[in-house]
Structure formats: structure tokens, C-alpha cells
Amino acid sequence: MVLKTTTCRFSGLRIYPGRGIIYIKTDGQQWLFINRKAKSLFMQRKRSAKIAWTTVYRKQHKKDLEAQVARKKRRTANRVQARAIVGVSLEVINKRRSEKPEQRKASREAALREVKERAKKTRADKAATKSSDVKKGGPKAAKVMPRSAPKGGKR
Amino acid sequence: MIGSGAVLHVSDNSGARTVQCIQPSGRAWGVGDVITVAVQKAIKGKVTAGQVCKAVITETKKEFQRQDGSVIKFDKNACVLVNNKGQPIGSRVLGFATHELRARQLMKVLSLASRVL
Numbered sequence: 001m002v003l004k005t006t007t008c009r010f011s012g013l014r015i016y017p018g019r020g021i022i023y024i025k026t027d028g029q030q031w032l033f034i035n036r037k038a039k040s041l042f043m044q045r046k047r048s049a050k051i052a053w054t055t056v057y058r059k060q061h062k063k064d065l066e067a068q069v070a071r072k073k074r075r076t077a078n079r080v081q082a083r084a085i086v087g088v089s090l091e092v093i094n095k096r097r098s099e100k101p102e103q104r105k106a107s108r109e110a111a112l113r114e115v116k117e118r119a120k121k122t123r124a125d126k127a128a129t130k131s132s133d134v135k136k137g138g139p140k141a142a143k144v145m146p147r148s149a150p151k152g153g154k155r
Numbered sequence: 156m157i158g159s160g161a162v163l164h165v166s167d168n169s170g171a172r173t174v175q176c177i178q179p180s181g182r183a184w185g186v187g188d189v190i191t192v193a194v195q196k197a198i199k200g201k202v203t204a205g206q207v208c209k210a211v212i213t214e215t216k217k218e219f220q221r222q223d224g225s226v227i228k229f230d231k232n233a234c235v236l237v238n239n240k241g242q243p244i245g246s247r248v249l250g251f252a253t254h255e256l257r258a259r260q261l262m263k264v265l266s267l268a269s270r271v272l
Contacts, residue, residue: 020225022227022272023229024228
């Protein structure tokens with residue numbers, strides 16, 4: 001069962017059925033109060049904005065904002081959360097995500113350097129095998145020699 | 156909470172402005188009760204000052220409670236002049252009327268009222 005509630009015009013609190021005072025002015029205005037305290041303060045012409053426990057005051061002084069903000073933040077975080085995709089686990093994705101651009105660049109350069117070095121190494125190895133072939137000498141190597149020899153000489 | 160001697164506003168067009176309650180106060184009279192009043196102040200109309208007649212209380216400053224627990228309070232004491240049968244003397248009811256009158260068989264007053272609570 002849903003209870004139909006009204007709000008207190010002074011304090012802004014909820015009035016459940018069976019509670020509250022309706023005050024009817026001569027001009028036809030209806031004022032709903034939750035209890036005698038609210039009514040009394042209204043009759044004394046106190047302003048609800050200056051009384052600390054009313055919702056008007058709490059809104060003005062930003063009292064209940066923290067809870068609302070926290071709730072909002074959590075909701076947005078849930079929406080953005082990453083999922084694991086084919087071949088890439090969640091951990092890897094999160095790790096990549098948390099990296100800073102500088103870090104990413106550095107790792108990228110390191111990887112590139114490694115690749116380059118590997119390439120150089122293989123080339124060097126090839127060269128070494130060739131040179132060894134040359135050293136061994138033979139009818140075949142003699143043909144290659146004129147090409148490689150001047151290079152070596154220059155160096 | 157209307158006792159003997161209380162002065163009430165008259166919220167109809169009978170001509171009376173204020174009346175004084177002259178009902179012997181066995182108890183405090185509230186909304187819906189028919190009391191005897193003496194017209195104190197009247198402009199030109201159906202009643203004159205000094206006349207004695209009946210009136211039904213429609214508004215009280217003292218809050219009264221309903222069966223459902225809600226409480227109603229007005230900011231003045233007011234009544235509507237009626238004859239001995241409960242028929243209103245004036246032809247209009249200007250202030251509020253409440254459903255408490257329904258229980259007292261004062262339907263004519265209720266039907267004339269523009270604002271019923």
C-alpha cells in the first residue's frame with residue numbers, strides 16, 4: 001500500500017495520513033504543518049530559512065549534498081567499467097587503461113628499440129657467417145670478395 | 156470553542172457583520188453547532204442590530220480533529236445565520252463550510268458555500 005503523503009509548508013518534512021494541522025487563512029490560503037512546533041514557529045512569524053532543522057535551511061547551506069554526490073559517482077563508475085574482450089583479459093585492459101601517456105610512449109619506444117636491436121643482431125649474424133665463409137676461402141668466395149673487401153678496407 | 160459572550164464574524168449576506176453568542180454554555184460549541192446569537196453590528200439587510208436569531212458555527216480558531224486524524228484550524232471565528240429549521244437567512248455563504256455540517260443536516264448551508272473543505 002502506498003501512503004499518500006503531503007509536505008509541511010514550514011519544515012518541508014513529510015506528513016503521513018492522520019498527522020498534521022491544516023491552517024486556513026481568511027484569504028483562502030491553506031498551510032499544512034507537521035506538528036504544533038512548526039505551527040507555533042509559523043505563528044511567531046519565524047522564517048524557516050533561518051531555523052537549522054528545516055529542509056529549506058539545509059538546502060541553502062548545502063547539508064545533504066555529500067550523500068547525493070557519492071551516489072551519483074558510484075552510478076557513473078559502474079557504467080564505464082570495462083569488460084574482457086576476446087583474447088584480452090580484463091587485467092590487461094585495466095593495466096593499459098591506467099597507464100599514463102608518457103609511460104605508454106616510453107614502453108612503446110623500448111619495444112621498438114628491442115625490435116631494431118634484434119634486427120641488427122640478425123643482420124650482424126648474417127654478415128658474420130658470410131665473412132666466415134670468405135675467410136674459409138674457396139672458388140665461390142673469391143667471387144664475393146671484390147665486393148666485400150673494399151668495404152672492409154674503408155672501415 | 157465558542158462560549159457564551161463570544162463575538163463571531165458573519166460570513167453570509169444576511170446583513171449582520173458581527174454577532175454575539177448568547178447560548179447558555181453547557182459546553183464549548185464548535186463547528187457545526189447551532190447556537191443562539193444576538194446581532195451586534197448590521198448593515199442594511201434582512202436582520203438588524205439587537206435581533207436574536209440562530210446561527211451555525213462554520214469556522215473556529217480552535218483546531219478540531221476529524222475521524223481520519225487530520226486537524227483543521229481557521230484564523231477567525233465565523234458563523235452563518237439560520238432560521239429555526241436550519242435554513243440560511245442570507246442567500247450566499249461567503250466563507251468556508253466544512254463537511255462537519257453534513258452530519259448536522261445543514262445541507263442548504265453547504266450547498267450555498269463556494270468553498271467546502
